[in-house]
Amino acid sequence: MSQETKPKAPLSIEGAIILPYRYAAGGVMSRFLIALRDSKKTLGIRCSRCNMVYVPPRETCLHCFGRMDEWVELEGSGTVESYTVVRYSLPVHPMAAPFAFALIKLDGADTSLTHLLGEIDLEKIKVGMKVEPVYSESRKASILDISYFRPAN
Amino acid sequence: MGRRVAIVGIGQTLHKKRHIDRNHTELINEAARKALQDAEITIEDVDAVLNGNMDLFEGHNLMDAMTVEGSGAYMKPGLKMNTGGTTGGTMVASGWYHVASGKYDVVLIIGSEKLEESGGNTTSAIITCADPLTLRPYHTGAVGALAIVAASYMNQYRCGEEPGAIVRVKAAGNALKNPYSHLKLTLTVDDVLDSAILIWPLRLLHMCPQSSGACAIVLASEEKAKKMTKKPVWITDFVTSHMEAWRATFAPDPIPSMQSQTDSAIKLFKRNGITNPMKQVDMFEMYDPAAWAEIAWLEDFLICEKGEAWKLAEKGVTALDGAFPVNPSGGVQSTNPIGATAMIRVAEAALQIRGDAGGHQVTKNVNSALASSFGGANWTNLFLLKKNLD
Numbered sequence: 001m002s003q004e005t006k007p008k009a010p011l012s013i014e015g016a017i018i019l020p021y022r023y024a025a026g027g028v029m030s031r032f033l034i035a036l037r038d039s040k041k042t043l044g045i046r047c048s049r050c051n052m053v054y055v056p057p058r059e060t061c062l063h064c065f066g067r068m069d070e071w072v073e074l075e076g077s078g079t080v081e082s083y084t085v086v087r088y089s090l091p092v093h094p095m096a097a098p099f100a101f102a103l104i105k106l107d108g109a110d111t112s113l114t115h116l117l118g119e120i121d122l123e124k125i126k127v128g129m130k131v132e133p134v135y136s137e138s139r140k141a142s143i144l145d146i147s148y149f150r151p152a153n
Numbered sequence: 154m155g156r157r158v159a160i161v162g163i164g165q166t167l168h169k170k171r172h173i174d175r176n177h178t179e180l181i182n183e184a185a186r187k188a189l190q191d192a193e194i195t196i197e198d199v200d201a202v203l204n205g206n207m208d209l210f211e212g213h214n215l216m217d218a219m220t221v222e223g224s225g226a227y228m229k230p231g232l233k234m235n236t237g238g239t240t241g242g243t244m245v246a247s248g249w250y251h252v253a254s255g256k257y258d259v260v261l262i263i264g265s266e267k268l269e270e271s272g273g274n275t276t277s278a279i280i281t282c283a284d285p286l287t288l289r290p291y292h293t294g295a296v297g298a299l300a301i302v303a304a305s306y307m308n309q310y311r312c313g314e315e316p317g318a319i320v321r322v323k324a325a326g327n328a329l330k331n332p333y334s335h336l337k338l339t340l341t342v343d344d345v346l347d348s349a350i351l352i353w354p355l356r357l358l359h360m361c362p363q364s365s366g367a368c369a370i371v372l373a374s375e376e377k378a379k380k381m382t383k384k385p386v387w388i389t390d391f392v393t394s395h396m397e398a399w400r401a402t403f404a405p406d407p408i409p410s411m412q413s414q415t416d417s418a419i420k421l422f423k424r425n426g427i428t429n430p431m432k433q434v435d436m437f438e439m440y441d442p443a444a445w446a447e448i449a450w451l452e453d454f455l456i457c458e459k460g461e462a463w464k465l466a467e468k469g470v471t472a473l474d475g476a477f478p479v480n481p482s483g484g485v486q487s488t489n490p491i492g493a494t495a496m497i498r499v500a501e502a503a504l505q506i507r508g509d510a511g512g513h514q515v516t517k518n519v520n521s522a523l524a525s526s527f528g529g530a531n532w533t534n535l536f537l538l539k540k541n542l543d
Contacts, residue, residue: 013286019271021212026176059179062222065196 028059031071033141040135040145044109046070055109056143077132077152078106078113085122094144098122104131104149118148155253157542159378159385160503162192162371168335168364168488171269177211178223181265184367184493185225188261192371192381199371200257202226203247204233205240205264206492210271224263238440238528240264241368241496242393246534248372249388258374264493265367295442296360300352303445306463307354316463317359318345321444321486323466327473328483330512335364335488345444359444359486366490368497375542386503389521389537390425392417396531414453414525417535422455425537430456431470434537435519436478436505438498440527441485447471451479454525454535474516481505481513495526499536506540 025033028045035041045057045068052061053072061068083102086093093099100122103112117125118134131149139145164187166172172180181204189195202224204217213219217226217233236243241264248262303317322342328334340358348358378385396413418430427433437456441447451462456477465471471479480486482501485494502522504510520541526534 019209019212019274021270022272023211023270024171024173024176024267026179027174028179029176058222060182060222062227065222065225065227 026059028057030141032057033143033145036143036145037139037141040076040133040139042074042076042106042133042146044072044074044106046072052110053108054111055106055113072108074106074108076106076146077130078104078109078149080117080125080127080129080131081105081112082127083117083125085125095148100125102131102149115143115146116148117150119150155250156255157375158249158252158372158388159375159382160370160388160499160538161259161373161378161382161385162188162190162194162369163500163503164188164191164369165333165493165497165500166366166368167333168366168490168493170335170362170365172267172365177213177216177265177267177270178220180223180267180365180367181220181263181369182223184265184369185223185261185263188263188369188371189225192373194259194371194381196225196261199225199229199259199261201251201260202229202231203244203251203260203262204231205235205244205262205496206233207235207237207240207266210491211267212271225261230257235492236529236532238442238491239495239526239532239534240492240528241494242440242499242524242526242534242536244496245370245372245388245499245536246391246393248370249391252372252374255374258377260372261369262372262496263367263369264490264496266490266492266494267365268363268490269365296351296355299360299443299446300355302449303354303359303443306445306449310460310463312463314346314354315342316448316466317354317444318342319466320447320471321345321358323472324441324444324447324480324484324486327481327513328487330473331483331487332511333366333488334483335366335490336362336483336486355443355445361442361485361489362487364488364490366488366493368490368493368500370496370500370503384507384509386506387539387542389539389543390421391534391536392420394420394533394535396533410453411450411527411531411533413531413533414450414527414535415455417525417533418453418455421535421537430454430523431477434477434521434523435517436481436502436515437523438482438502438505438525439480439484439523440495440498440525441480442489442527444486446527447479447484447486450525450527454523473513476517478505478515478517481510481515483513491528495528495534498524498526499538502536502538506538
């Protein structure tokens with residue numbers, strides 16, 4: 001290869017594709033989100049065969065493939081099962097860093113809800129600590145209608 | 154050749170523009186439940202679950218993981234497949250491998266698409282499989298490629314615009330009788346010829362829709378199938394053919410033919426002693442993304458002589474009550490949930506063989522049927538289904 005055609009550096013080509021998605025929540029998740037928005041209520045769904053309460057709810061039980069339609073209303077408070085502290089900010093983050101994501105098992109649920117911890121000393125988060133929801137003032141039928149969970153009194 | 158494999162259960166959702174009341178997992182679940190119910194089995198009887206879907210259309214990476222409780226795949230073996238438009242056919246082939254190999258006896262395959270979730274902007278997703286460095290066209294967007302098919306066919310045989318419209322009117326009439334079809338249009342030839350031009354001579358009404366829907370099939374080994382149902386439909390044989398995408402067009406023939414379709418027909422017919430397909434096979438559910446594709450591709454698939462296909466619909470040969478019905482379901486022209494589309498061809502052909510197609514059951518007795526898949530960078534699956542074991 002002659003000197004003239006030898007590239008100085010490998011190149012890359014910019015892509016230009018942006019796809020805005022919009023997802024159907026489905027009947028079960030719609031009911032969950034509407035209850036959150038309109039009544040600040042957290043709903044779970046029970047599989048009576050497996051005696052499991054799913055939060056967020058799903059239509060089909062993971063374990064027995066049964067259709068679920070038994071709704072249960074939860075208090076909304078729960079227990080931190082695990083957590084991680086985020087120490088850098090990204091545009092997609094729901095809070096400015098530093099903040100904490102947590103898996104929270106709501107009282108009466110058998111699954112964990114992924115959510116945020118707030119009004120909390122990040123150095124004092126403990127697995128097993130009791131937390132309660134703080135609802136957003138302007139609720140939009142989103143999982144972020146709960147702004148975050150804070151330590152329960 | 155492996156163990157013999159039968160279709161023993163079939164389920165579909167209604168296909169439509171938007172399923173706003175059901176999310177992707179729930180849509181998959183509906184088709185899966187219907188197929189299990191049709192096979193009179195439960196999810197416990199299923200050894201493996203395979204999913205097919207065009208990931209980018211919903212933006213679900215690893216959609217098989219995201220939808221696992223809906224598909225029933227939890228803790229079962231399986232795969233997720235995406236081969237473009239052929240996805241549903243690839244899944245039937247893969248399901249066949251799973252059973253024919255002897256590894257599994259009963260396999261559930263599910264093809265699905267919620268095209269509305271990318272805002273109908275699916276062409277953007279499809280174009281990502283073109284070469285970004287050279288912009289070398291892979292014919293990954295359908296309209297341009299199918300316009301070339303239509304223009305070339307018209308130019309070669311001087312048949313005018315009408316044959317494409319006649320085929321579209323036939324498809325619309327069949328779709329009106331199919332409870333699962335998406336577009337339910339009462340059309341006349343003039344309606345089609347007056348519809349907007351996309352790329353001449355391809356018009357809006359020639360082209361398939363973008364649909365939301367799911368299809369599921371239960372496949373079983375010979376031993377299980379005979380115990381499970383009185384009406385197994387046997388996957389007698391199939392061929393998968395990949396056309397070299399580098400050619401960039403549908404090949405430089407007078408009519409730009411899909412060589413992968415011809416190649417698959419040559420191989421399938423030779424292996425199965427078929428010398429006159431219109432006499433030896435009873436019908437064809439073809440992957441027909443546009444009305445003109447049904448015409449040109451009947452010739453690609455060697456169903457009739459070159460230059461003869463445009464006359465078939467007008468003569469009624471390919472109608473529900475014709476000698477060789479083509480797309481009695483209304484075809485892809487009427488229904489196109491992409492990850493499911495090619496599987497629907499197989500499912501519909503099997504329903505015709507069972508005699509269970511209902512309102513769009515063809516008049517003649519169906520003992521054998523062809524079903525094809527088209528898509529991706531020019532791939533073909535061609536299936537031969539039969540009522541009886543050879």
